[in-house]
Structure formats: structure tokens, C-alpha cells
Amino acid sequence: MGENTFSAVRVSEHVYWVGAIDWGLRDFHGYTTHRGSSYNAYLILADKVTLVDTVKRGFADELLARTASVIDPRRIDFIVSNHAEMDHSGSLPEIIQAVQPEKVFASAMGVKALAAHNLAQQIEAVGNGSSLNLGNLTLRFWETRMLHWPDSMVSYLVEDQVLFSQDGFGMHLASSERFADEVDPWILRYEAAKYYANILLPYSPLVTRLLATIKELGIPIACIAPDHGPIWRKGLEVLEWWREWAEQKPTKKAVIAYDTMWKSTELMARAIAEGLVETGATVKLAGMHGSTRSDVATELLEAGAFLVGSPTINNNMFPTVADLLCYIRGLKPKNLVGQAFGSYGWSGEGVKQVREELARMGVELVGEPVAINYVPNQSALQACRELGRAVGRRMQERLS
Ligand code: FEO
Numbered sequence: 001m002g003e004n005t006f007s008a009v010r011v012s013e014h015v016y017w018v019g020a021i022d023w024g025l026r027d028f029h030g031y032t033t034h035r036g037s038s039y040n041a042y043l044i045l046a047d048k049v050t051l052v053d054t055v056k057r058g059f060a061d062e063l064l065a066r067t068a069s070v071i072d073p074r075r076i077d078f079i080v081s082n083h084a085e086m087d088h089s090g091s092l093p094e095i096i097q098a099v100q101p102e103k104v105f106a107s108a109m110g111v112k113a114l115a116a117h118n119l120a121q122q123i124e125a126v127g128n129g130s131s132l133n134l135g136n137l138t139l140r141f142w143e144t145r146m147l148h149w150p151d152s153m154v155s156y157l158v159e160d161q162v163l164f165s166q167d168g169f170g171m172h173l174a175s176s177e178r179f180a181d182e183v184d185p186w187i188l189r190y191e192a193a194k195y196y197a198n199i200l201l202p203y204s205p206l207v208t209r210l211l212a213t214i215k216e217l218g219i220p221i222a223c224i225a226p227d228h229g230p231i232w233r234k235g236l237e238v239l240e241w242w243r244e245w246a247e248q249k250p251t252k253k254a255v256i257a258y259d260t261m262w263k264s265t266e267l268m269a270r271a272i273a274e275g276l277v278e279t280g281a282t283v284k285l286a287g288m289h290g291s292t293r294s295d296v297a298t299e300l301l302e303a304g305a306f307l308v309g310s311p312t313i314n315n316n317m318f319p320t321v322a323d324l325l326c327y328i329r330g331l332k333p334k335n336l337v338g339q340a341f342g343s344y345g346w347s348g349e350g351v352k353q354v355r356e357e358l359a360r361m362g363v364e365l366v367g368e369p370v371a372i373n374y375v376p377n378q379s380a381l382q383a384c385r386e387l388g389r390a391v392g393r394r395m396q397e398r399l400s
Helices: 060-068 092-099 108-116 185-217 239-249 264-278 293-300 317-331 348-358 378-399
Strands: 015-017 020-022 037-039 042-044 050-052 080-083 103-106 124-127 131-133 138-143 153-157 162-166 225-226 253-258 284-286 303-309 337-344 369-372
Touching: 015 050, 015 060, 015 225, 042 337, 060 092, 080 092, 108 124, 108 253, 138 264, 185 239, 185 293, 253 264, 253 293, 253 317, 264 284, 264 303, 264 337, 264 369, 264 378, 293 303, 293 317, 303 317, 303 348, 303 378, 317 348, 337 348, 337 378, 348 369, 369 378
Parallel strands: 050 080, 080 103, 103 124, 162 225, 253 284, 253 303, 303 337, 337 369
Antiparallel strands: 015 042, 020 037, 042 050, 131 138, 138 153, 153 162
16 A cells, blocks of 8 residues: 555554544533543454444544555445544545445444435344355444444454443543554543443443443453543453443532622632531632633532532623533433522522522532522622532441
């Protein structure tokens, strides 16, 4: 082959990574990706050359160039689409056009989803637990419905023991390293946790079931190849991380998220933090003028308490707080205690609205919200500190 701008990376005897790295990505449908991401696709060099997943629209050239570094892309016979979300199927029309594959496969739900993607080719459904004969190799499929979309499935290359886990066990991380064991361990765990907290959390019971199914199947896994971030080939510690996170077991961590107009609500948040610290809690404060909703979701992953503060603006809670609560409610966090607080000028509906939202998301409310007119005085700050103590004590009770 001639010189290529992009190269494939060998993953196992027959598998090459041929994905794309999105170094500049900073927003993934509302999830702040401070470290970018990658869209992973995998080439299986079998008798029937197979491409597992594609990449986001705009990155097809990179996929094709990496493929071309090992084989002419027009030699691809099969394409498998494990997941129809646009970051993996956005370039599918272009790739089909370029490759002209013999067949394209997806789950039954994937066939339905891809019907609306303007593809120039019929998609064939593969059944749950079924196998596809690649000549000298065998690819198996298991549906993982609602992990995290209805169409989601995983594929498994029997001979190389490679599990193509689609979004599963992935993370948003653009890196020059392709394997998890090459990445700074702190970054690895943080980004894996962030991904779990922001994408998978609502489906935690299904994650637990999937992990049990993997165990029951007893398939040997040498390598987990996700659709985002590094590939797991040693230790597979991510399986244990996911098992822990799916349990949604709280720790003594309390998260206080707030926004502030004139620093009064911020002062209250700091006083509440002092009360929590007195009870032995680990406290994280997130001011929504600097933190993002996905940062707060990440902090909440192992938290036992969630307190939210808002000023009132035009008879409503502050917009950044409303944004946060809408996002967090969708993630269905569990096992939290907490309360609302905030300062107001003349009407003060914001705190009541925050309290209602926390109740709707199932947070056990401790005591009463603290709402302060204008600037908190010493007695108001003592009330905040007492709220922190009360929430901290209740969190510790529930942990014991
Ligand atoms: Fe990476 Fe659900 O898309």
C-alpha cells in the first residue's frame, strides 16, 4: 500500500482499529468532553473482511485511510452496525457508498432505526445469540437493548476473544494511546466514571444484568473493544468498575450545586458545606457559573447527598439550576438525601421550585429548605450550617 495520512492499529491477530480521533470535541449532546473523544471502528481480516461500526459524519475519510493502510477498503465484504446513534452510524451512508459491501448487519431494532438513515443498501437483522460465518472466523451477536438505545448490541469475535462492546465500557477521551493500559490510570478511571454517570446511569439495572449474562455465557474475553476511548486488553478492570457503579452505592460524599446572582446563595452554599464537613462528609461544591451539568453528574456518581441552591429571577429558579435539575433527573440518580436553599430579593419562588424538583427525582429531603431574603446574616448562615449538619447526619445514618 502507498503512504497514508492515517494508520490502523493492530488489536489482535485478525483485528485492527480503524476509527477516528475527535481531538477538538468539547460538547457531546450536552455532555462536556474536556478531553475530546474517539469514534472507534474495527476491521476484521477474515475470509469475509468485516468492518464493525463506522464513525461520526465528517470522519469517514479517516476511517477509510486507516483501513487502506492494511487493505483496500473495497475489499470489505460485511459491515456490522452495533449501534445506530449518529456518532457511529453518521458516516455509514458514505462508507457504504465507498465500500459497496456485500451485506450490512444490525440487530432487529437496529434495522428499524437505520431505515431512517437514507442508506443505499438493505440492512439484514442478526438475532440475539446468533453467529455470522466469516469463513475462517466467527462473529457472534448479543442484543443489549437499552444499553443504551433500543437497537444496541455487542459483537464477539470467537477466535480472537475480542468483545466489540459498542458504547459499553467506553469513555470520551481523545488520546494517542489506543490501549487502556497505556493511559494515565487517574484519567482513565475519571473519564470512565464520567461516561458511566452521564450515559449509563439510568440503565444501571440492565448493566448489572449484562454483567451477569457475560459471566453466565462463560465466553473468554481477551480484549474489550469499545466504540469510544481506549481498548481494554489487560486486567479488564472496567468490568469491576461498572459492577460497582451499577450498584449505585452511596459514599459519604455530598455534592452542593448552586448558582448565585450577588454571592448570597454562594455564601449559603459555603456555610452548608461547613456543616457537612463537621459530620465527616467529603464535600464538593459546584457553582453552575463555572461547572457543567456533566461535571456535577460525575460527582454525583458515588455521592450520598445532593443539595441545590438557587436565587430567584423573574419568579423562577435560576436558568442554570433549572438546566442542571432537568439533566440530573433524566439520569435517575438513587440513594440521595438533600435539600434546597437560596437567597431571593422579593418573591422567592426559586427555592420552592428546586425543592419540588429534588422531591420529583426521589431525593430524601432532610428538614426544611433554607430561603433567605437578600443577604444572609450570621443567624441565617448558622441555619445553613445546621442544614449541612442535618443532611450530613442523615447521610451517615443511611450509610451505617
Ligand atoms: Fe456513542 Fe450511543 O453513541
